[in-house]
Amino acid sequence: MSFQVMMQQLGGGLLRSIEIFALTLLFSLPLGLLVSFGRMSKNRVIRSIVWIYISVMRGTPLMLQLLAVYFGPFYIGGLKLGATWRFTAIIIAFSVNYAAYFAEIYRSGIESMPPGQYEAARVLGYSKGSTFFRIIFPQVVKRILPSVTNEVITLVKDTSLAFSLAYAEMFTIAKQIAAKETSFMPFLAAALFYYVFNAIVAFGMERIEKAMNYYT
């Protein structure tokens, strides 16, 4: 296999990895916020359900969750799985898993805000909703960005788990080329691709951090 074809194949795999990455972030970041509200809810039932959800998501391997989401409808519900279900299942499993981690990060940020700010906002006549979204949340985002960056970078590397559902993302392609060529070169190339992708992500997150650093 020529170097060019190998790069093309790995590049195609990278695009499929990025697809998982982008969609997972799109769904899990807002979902995580919702889950964190549930985790901090005054209603004990909601709080316990969300606590169990987070506990299961963090306590079992993502690969197992992928298999459960994908094959669950067939083995439990007896439904036939369509061709589009494969990718949908991957995105659902990733989003639901990452939302649990993001929820705890959001919670750490929200609970770190001093109560004085809520009191001041009430004195100034802010409603509960606008207190949260105009005053608390922007500060929370600033505080949690470094932790979020950690998770986001982990997500880039976790995309390789999608192969347990026969989805040909980059690492799968690298393994296939390595088997054909009986060589470890493709792994080196894949490592480089991952590193560059993560470097870009880290750079982007740093820029966002700087942009939000408006008080100093």
Place this chain on the structure above:
Amino acid sequence: MMKKVLAGVLCTAMAVSALGMVSFADETEAGSAGLATDGKFVVGFDAEYPPYGYMDDNGDYTGFDLELAGAVCDLEGWELVARPIDWDSKDMELESGNIDCIWNGFTMNGREDSYTFSVPYVDNSQVIVVADDSGIESLSDLEGKVVGVQADSAALALLEEDGDQADLGATFGELQQFGDYNTAFAELQAGSLDAVAIDVGVANYQTAGREGYSILDESLNSEQYAVGFKKGNDVLCETINSDLAVLLENGTFDEIAAKYEEMGIPSDMLCLAESLGVKAETEAE
């Protein structure tokens, strides 16, 4: 207010997912000819298994088995979908109808109860690969050595307890399971494995691509490859069997086989003619 928003979003999420369920249930009416989807023949294979199924120089999936599957599709007017799968999940993929068959150097012996098999088309054997300088020359030299074997492979089934070569397996220092052959050969090279138990066709391919390895003359067994279908899918199995007979008759089978002769599947491994009973006829003539 927050609770209302929360409830609203949750309801929407549920509604959307419910819609999703309905639509994917509709899409997949069982097709005719035993295929999960009409006109599409989805072949599950391990893309790290040259020369039977792998990625070629152009980045397309090919291999002896996939080319055969392609020839079958040409006969039937089906579209071939080559679906690389995680070997560990092959049963779930087949069971749930995501793939129509496993066609990938798939050993039928010992698995007859779990799958419906086509006629066998390749005579395979499980062999031992060692480094040239290891000093291992026969199976008895393997005593106390670390032997690698692919997880859930036919070689593992042989060497494990209750396998046909369990006595031999018991003499090993350790039977180490690994995921793919590339890793196993790297371990062999690095010295953490003394030998690898492997299908002969794959062994031919792997030793040809590397320096300093050889295959022991004594093999562990002889067995056969066939196409594996979901247990009870006789309709599809019959179709493939009669297609294979046609491919043998019109020379396509030998044509495809000739391409892989140099890649680890010598012609004396082919057994389709024998299992279809054609060979006897031609010899009689």
